[in-house]
Amino acid sequence: MALEQKTVSTFKQILKIEGISKSFVKDGKKVQVLEDVSFEAREGSFVSIIGPSGCGKTTLLRIIDGLVKPDSGKVLFNGKPVTSPPPKMGFVFQQFGLLPWRTVRKNVEFGLELRGVNPEEKKKIAEGYIKLVGLEGFENHYPHELSGGMQQRVGLARALAIDPDVLLMDEPFASLDMQTRELFQRELLKIVKGALPKTTLFVTHNIDEAIYLSDEIVLMTARPGKVYEIIKVDLPQERWKEDIRAHPEFIRLRQKIWKFLESQIIEKEMGENESGKA
Amino acid sequence: MNLKSLKRKWERTKVERRNLVAQEVIVEQRESWIDLNTIQAKVIFTIVSILLFGAIWELAAKLINNHVILPTPISSFKALYLLIQNKIPLGAAGVGSFESMLLQTLEITAIGFLLSSAVGIPVGYLIGRWRAAEAIIDPWINALYAIPMVALIPLLYFGSGSLIPVSVFDYQGDLLPDVLVSFIMTVFTIIINTYQGVRLVSNSLVEVGKAFGASENQLTRHVVIPAALPDIVAGMRLGLGRALLGAIIAEALLSTNGLGYTMLAFQSILNTPYMVATIMVIAFIGFVLLQTPKLIERRLFKWKETERIKRGGNE
Numbered sequence: 001m002a003l004e005q006k007t008v009s010t011f012k013q014i015l016k017i018e019g020i021s022k023s024f025v026k027d028g029k030k031v032q033v034l035e036d037v038s039f040e041a042r043e044g045s046f047v048s049i050i051g052p053s054g055c056g057k058t059t060l061l062r063i064i065d066g067l068v069k070p071d072s073g074k075v076l077f078n079g080k081p082v083t084s085p086p087p088k089m090g091f092v093f094q095q096f097g098l099l100p101w102r103t104v105r106k107n108v109e110f111g112l113e114l115r116g117v118n119p120e121e122k123k124k125i126a127e128g129y130i131k132l133v134g135l136e137g138f139e140n141h142y143p144h145e146l147s148g149g150m151q152q153r154v155g156l157a158r159a160l161a162i163d164p165d166v167l168l169m170d171e172p173f174a175s176l177d178m179q180t181r182e183l184f185q186r187e188l189l190k191i192v193k194g195a196l197p198k199t200t201l202f203v204t205h206n207i208d209e210a211i212y213l214s215d216e217i218v219l220m221t222a223r224p225g226k227v228y229e230i231i232k233v234d235l236p237q238e239r240w241k242e243d244i245r246a247h248p249e250f251i252r253l254r255q256k257i258w259k260f261l262e263s264q265i266i267e268k269e270m271g272e273n274e275s276g277k278a
Numbered sequence: 279m280n281l282k283s284l285k286r287k288w289e290r291t292k293v294e295r296r297n298l299v300a301q302e303v304i305v306e307q308r309e310s311w312i313d314l315n316t317i318q319a320k321v322i323f324t325i326v327s328i329l330l331f332g333a334i335w336e337l338a339a340k341l342i343n344n345h346v347i348l349p350t351p352i353s354s355f356k357a358l359y360l361l362i363q364n365k366i367p368l369g370a371a372g373v374g375s376f377e378s379m380l381l382q383t384l385e386i387t388a389i390g391f392l393l394s395s396a397v398g399i400p401v402g403y404l405i406g407r408w409r410a411a412e413a414i415i416d417p418w419i420n421a422l423y424a425i426p427m428v429a430l431i432p433l434l435y436f437g438s439g440s441l442i443p444v445s446v447f448d449y450q451g452d453l454l455p456d457v458l459v460s461f462i463m464t465v466f467t468i469i470i471n472t473y474q475g476v477r478l479v480s481n482s483l484v485e486v487g488k489a490f491g492a493s494e495n496q497l498t499r500h501v502v503i504p505a506a507l508p509d510i511v512a513g514m515r516l517g518l519g520r521a522l523l524g525a526i527i528a529e530a531l532l533s534t535n536g537l538g539y540t541m542l543a544f545q546s547i548l549n550t551p552y553m554v555a556t557i558m559v560i561a562f563i564g565f566v567l568l569q570t571p572k573l574i575e576r577r578l579f580k581w582k583e584t585e586r587i588k589r590g591g592n593e
Contacts, residue, residue: 062485065489067485067488067489084491085488085489085490085491087491091486091489091490093482093486093489095482097482097483097485097486099483099486099500099501099504099505100581100582101504101505101507101579101581101582102581110490110500111490111491113500114487114490114491114492114496114500115491142580142581143581144581144582158490162490
């Protein structure tokens with residue numbers, strides 16, 4: 001155990017987010033969404049970004065993937081600045097983002113197809129990942145024939161199929177029911193912390209989910225989103241092996257994070273009421 | 279626990295896991311008062327509809343009792359039979375053989391339609407995807423779509439011979455005005471449908487393409503076109519009907535052959551049964567032209583199944 005902890009902590013930094021700020025213009029008014037956001041991710045670590053809704057978590061993730069340009073600041077991936085989606089980053093979307101005219105296999109092959117992988121190899125790779133996420137036998141189904149949970153399995157397989165170093169996940173389980181969600185969390189950990197080690201950035205607004213999955217939690221304030229605290233989750237690795245949710249440290253962290261988020265939400269609502277009166 | 283029992287346990291949980299996944303598949307069931315799933319049931323409904331129409335027609339013809347205003351179905355079908363046999367009544371000036379009129383109408387329709395697709399789909403794509411193209415082209419499309427195309431026909435008739443070299447089209451030059459009428463009648467429908475389809479492609483799908491590193495060309499090929507395809511094909515299906523309509527109108531006004539011309543020739547000698555017979559031929563072509571793509575669409579867009587509106591009975 002001690003040895004494993006040590007190897008994790010000596011991994012190099014793979015992602016560095018430096019002073020990201022972003023604003024949008026909405027109804028002629030400038031809205032500051034992110035303000036001077038900085039944090040780092042070590043290789044192989046699982047980092048969650050949590051904050052009240054509207055704090056710019058999703059925008060931050062899209063900036064990290066190079067889909068949106070920040071007003072200032074930069075993202076360094078293996079030391080190089082990100083300007084467009086890097087080939088070694090995989091993205092899992094909140095609403096799954098599957099292409100409805102493609103079957104499960106064709107969806108998983110999507111990234112490989114864009115990279116010009118030859119058909120036999122493409123098929124072989126896709127089948128491997130379909131098996132990994134437990135969708136064997138559903139290769140020729142269309143997305144509309146699958147439940148939400150199964151669709152997101154396809155989304156995960158598609159992101160893994162391009163063999164990314166970093167996996168970006170934008171509230172991937174938000175639209176799943178509680179049971180599917182917990183099952184999926186466990187399977188995800190088994191993959192990214194076991195079978196296929198990946199650095200994972202995970203956006204969520206679910207506190208339990210963040211603690212259960214993460215090595216580190218980036219706690220963000222309400223809009224404009226700033227990093228309030230980076231919390232190290234000091235729980236054993238291979239968390240799927242025990243009922244980690246009953247661990248005293250888990251409960252302590254949950255209370256701590258909830259207290260902060262509660263204050264943020266109340267502050268935000270008070271602020272809205274104030275501006276409503278004025 | 280020995281290795282054997284461990285293995286057995288693993289196998290068992292594998293099955294359980296599979297079942298768990300299988301349970302998640304949504305099974306959709308529809309209910310209906312009559313089983314319309316069978317082709318037989320659909321055919322019966324269609325036959326009843328045709329017989330009912332025939333009965334009303336017969337009744338109306340009997341009431342009016344005037345062959346020139348409304349011939350009976352039987353005399354119309356008789357005229358249809360004679361028309362197909364190339365037995366044309368005396369006095370119908372310049373009406374060609376049945377094959378030649380059919381062929382000409384189909385030729386104008388086909389070329390008008392293909393030309394419209396070749397022009398309409400790229401133009402619709404451009405204005406759907408790029409705001410600048412939309413600003414430049416869209417006002418013209420709206421204005422042209424609104425004016426009655428028939429008004430342009432004399433313009434085409436006098437202009438086409440000198441404006442466009444006849445050799446552009448590898449067949450008789452005197453059909454060129456007809457093809458242009460068919461084209462103008464069709465192209466806007468195809469442009470507007472393609473434009474709508476492309477414009478309404480969900481931005482999140484485009485973002486998915488970008489996240490996986492798609493170039494602009496790849497976005498077009500792998501995301502935008504497939505997503506817009508149901509609308510594009512629907513536009514083409516409507517376009518087929520418009521192309522036929524354009525061909526008929528052009529023939530009636532510009533040509534000396536074809537179903538459109540024949541229809542008017544019979545009308546001018548007050549031979550209404552023959553005129554109705556010609557209309558029946560046109561209606562039959564229209565029916566075939568609009569039904570065939572429907573079958574193709576159903577096969578092509580299986581992935582859209584659940585997005586269809588639920589109706590009594592089934593597809």
